[in-house]
Every structure is written in C-alpha cells, then in structure tokens.
Amino acid sequence: MTAIIKDREYLDFLSWQKKMGCPKTKLTLAEFSNTGRGMMATKDIKAGEVIVQVPERTLVTMKSLQSLYGARIARFGNKVNAHMIIALHIALLVQAPEESGWLPYLRLLPKKFDTMPVRYPPELFDLLPQNVQAHVHKQKAKIMSDYKTTLEFLRSNSDLLTRPLQYEEYEWAWLVVNTRCIYLDAKKQVAADNIALAPMLDFLNHTPDAKTEGFFCTKTKSYKIRTLLPYKKGEQVFINYGPHDNCFILVEYGFVTTSNPYNYVTVDNDFLELSIPGETPTAKKEKLDLLDMAGYFGDYVLHRNDVSFRLMTGMRLRLINPFHKSSVATQLAIAQWHDVINGELDQISSENERMVPIYIEKLCDEMLAHAKTKLNILVGTLDYKQ
Numbered sequence: 001m002t003a004i005i006k007d008r009e010y011l012d013f014l015s016w017q018k019k020m021g022c023p024k025t026k027l028t029l030a031e032f033s034n035t036g037r038g039m040m041a042t043k044d045i046k047a048g049e050v051i052v053q054v055p056e057r058t059l060v061t062m063k064s065l066q067s068l069y070g071a072r073i074a075r076f077g078n079k080v081n082a083h084m085i086i087a088l089h090i091a092l093l094v095q096a097p098e099e100s101g102w103l104p105y106l107r108l109l110p111k112k113f114d115t116m117p118v119r120y121p122p123e124l125f126d127l128l129p130q131n132v133q134a135h136v137h138k139q140k141a142k143i144m145s146d147y148k149t150t151l152e153f154l155r156s157n158s159d160l161l162t163r164p165l166q167y168e169e170y171e172w173a174w175l176v177v178n179t180r181c182i183y184l185d186a187k188k189q190v191a192a193d194n195i196a197l198a199p200m201l202d203f204l205n206h207t208p209d210a211k212t213e214g215f216f217c218t219k220t221k222s223y224k225i226r227t228l229l230p231y232k233k234g235e236q237v238f239i240n241y242g243p244h245d246n247c248f249i250l251v252e253y254g255f256v257t258t259s260n261p262y263n264y265v266t267v268d269n270d271f272l273e274l275s276i277p278g279e280t281p282t283a284k285k286e287k288l289d290l291l292d293m294a295g296y297f298g299d300y301v302l303h304r305n306d307v308s309f310r311l312m313t314g315m316r317l318r319l320i321n322p323f324h325k326s327s328v329a330t331q332l333a334i335a336q337w338h339d340v341i342n343g344e345l346d347q348i349s350s351e352n353e354r355m356v357p358i359y360i361e362k363l364c365d366e367m368l369a370h371a372k373t374k375l376n377i378l379v380g381t382l383d384y385k386q
C-alpha cells in the first residue's frame with residue numbers, strides 16, 4: 001500500500017520550492033510499504049525525462065556557503081571539510097529555524113536516525129557482523145573527531161551560535177549530510193567541494209536497478225536528474241546511490257536492499273574459526289603465517305555467484321593435510337600452492353581441489369547457523385520489548 005503524503009508541512013515545502021524557482025515535477029512525496037518515505041510518479045515518465053530540477057540557490061554546497069563561512073574557514077586554517085561545514089550549517093539553521101528561511105525544508109528532514117547502526121543500542125550493535133561493527137566504529141570516531149574540530153572552529157566563531165552545540169545535535173546534522181548529500185560530479189566520488197544537499201532530490205530512495213544521470217545545466221542554473229528508465233504513474237521513482245554492497249549501505253544509509261547485485265559477504269572470521277579435521281593448532285598457525293607472507297591473509301569474500309580467489313587460495317592451503325613444514329611432501333604441496341597462485345598450476349592435487357567447495361559449503365552452513373542464532377536473539381529481544 002502506498003499513501004500519498006499531503007500534509008501541511010509538505011504543502012509548505014512545495015510553496016517554498018515554487019518561491020525558490022523550482023519547476024513543477026511529476027513526483028510527489030509518498031509512504032511506501034517496502035522503503036518508507038520516497039517519491040511517487042504522479043504521471044507516466046518517459047525514459048530520458050528530467051525528473052527533478054534543483055535551482056543553484058537551493059543547493060547547499062561549500063560554494064553556496066562561502067559568503068557565510070569562507071573567511072572564517074580561512075582564518076581557522078582550512079581544517080574543516082565540506083561535510084563538516086554543511087553539517088554545521090544545518091545544525092545552526094535548526095538552532096534558529098524560524099529566522100533561517102529554510103523552515104519548510106528543515107521540517108521535512110528525518111527527526112531521528114534510528115536505523116543507522118551508529119545509533120543502535122549495544123544489544124543490537126552486538127548482533128552485527130564484525131566487519132560491519134568495525135565500519136561503524138570508524139564512522140563513530142569520524143563523527144566525534146569532526147564534532148571536536150567543529151567545536152574548536154566555533155570557539156573563535158561563537159557569534160554563529162544561538163546556544164552551545166551538543167554532540168547529539170551535531171551527530172544528527174552529520175547524518176543528514178551523510179545520508180542525503182549527492183556528488184555534483186558523480187565521477188569524482190570525493191567530498192571536497194563536490195557534495196551538495198539538494199532539497200527535493202534528497203527525497204528519492206535508492207535501488208541498484210535505477211539508471212539516472214545527474215548534471216548541472218548552466219542555462220537554467222540548476223542541477224538536474226534525468227531518468228534513463230521509464231516509470232508508470234503510481235510507481236516509486238528511484239535513483240542509484242552507487243554500486244555498494246549491503247554492509248556499506250547499512251552503515252552509511254541505514255537500510256539494506258534484498259536484491260543487490262553488488263552484495264558480497266566477508267567471511268574472514270568464519271574462515272579463521274573453521275575447524276578442519278586433522279589440522280593441528282601449529283599447522284593452522286603456520287598456514288596463516290604463510291598466507292600473510294604471500295599477501296593472502298584476510299579479505300575473503302563470497303559474491304552472489306562467485307567465490308573470491310583469495311578465499312579459494314586460503315582454503316587450498318588450509319586443506320593441505322597432514323601439514324608438517326619439515327616434511328618433503330608438505331614442502332612440495334606448499335610449492336604447488338604458490339604455483340597455483342601464480343597461475344602456473346591449476347590445482348595442488350585433485351583431492352585438494354575436490355575438498356575446496358565442500359569446505360566452502362561447510363563455512364556457509366556454519367555462517368547460516370550463526371546468523372540464525374543471532375536472528376533468534378534479535379526476535380527474542382523484540383518480543384521481550386513488546
């Protein structure tokens with residue numbers, strides 16, 4: 001079920017947009033059962049049509065904020081980047097929204113970011129895969145470090161503040177930028193001066209299937225998005241945030257998509273914990289050292305239809321059993337393992353090659369069992385909370 005959103009706040013936003021020179025679109029805000037709030041086509045849209053046009057004056061970029069902060073940033077020694085300045089700007093607008101001139105837009109921003117793992121309570125965070133936890137730790141450290149630099153910036157610019165800037169306020173604004181900014185030049189996926197908050201465009205949700213083109217039109221002085229796919233009236237219109245796997249999308253945007261061709265699963269910990277009959281702890285350690293020395297330790301992934309060469313390489317070595325480094329048979333097998341890596345041999349032995357998919361399947365079974373246990377804990381926690 002899709003529910004069109006036509007409340008006072010959205011109507012005010014549309015009037016604000018009209019005043020700012022945004023042309024009418026074939027899109028309207030709606031609540032979708034599968035993705036939450038997004039944009040719905042109000043009429044059929046043809047492939048090649050421009051779906052959104054955001055005038056330069058409503059783009060929030062380093063350039064648009066230059067007159068407000070440029071001299072202050074230079075005095076501060078250019079230690080702040082575009083993400084930090086746009087986040088600070090949004091946080092400052094929210095401190096005095098009535099006077100900001102941006103109230104209709106600010107009122108439509110998410111009130112909270114509970115689906116972002118950085119905001120998860122510990123019991124939920126603990127259930128995330130380890131590589132995701134590591135990514136979240138990095139993000140948390142980045143927000144904290146940006147907050148500290150911003151406070152330092154504000155110490156010599158306290159006239160900007162209505163009241164002291166709390167961490168929670170800054171984190172919210174930082175996440176607004178992280179989840180809603182676009183790259184003006186999609187080929188240059190680095191923040192620098194390239195990121196922008198683009199009201200209206202930022203109501204579009206992501207699907208990996210969407211095909212769009214974004215470009216700045218010098219004639220109309222606006223940023224435009226053209227769809228290369230057609231949409232029928234009533235359908236949700238999407239853009240594509242980039243070729244990201246689900247772990248990345250979860251940490252950076254707070255959701256996952258079920259059919260994501262870019263998805264892959266990192267199995268490093270499961271590979272390390274995999275028990276192989278007959279493999280002694282010493283043999284295992286020597287194999288891991290060998291993998292490290294050959295540059296093949298970690299970063300083992302499973303793609304939808306493919307096992308990474310690194311994982312195959314790790315598994316081939318783990319499956320050399322028995323493994324006594326001083327024995328001639330083991331030394332020969334290690335030499336053959338190197339030859340397989342270099343492409344000089346197809347396999348160490350037919351038996352070793354036969355066992356590789358069997359143990360990869362075992363690894364998958366163990367991961368699945370592990371995931372089911374975590375899911376049961378999660379369901380149990382939810383039942384307990386209800």
Ligand SMILES: C[S@@+](CC[C@H](N)C(=O)[O-])C[C@H]1O[C@@H](n2cnc3c(N)ncnc32)[C@H](O)[C@@H]1O
Pocket residue numbers: 034035036037038110115179180181201202203204205206207252253254255256257
């Ligand atoms: C640029 S905003 C898109 C508009 C947003 N849904 C809103 O209501 O303002 C990006 C955020 O939308 C949500 N989102 C985007 N694509 C999604 C999808 N396919 N499924 C679920 N949520 C999605 C995520 O919360 C993400 O952080």
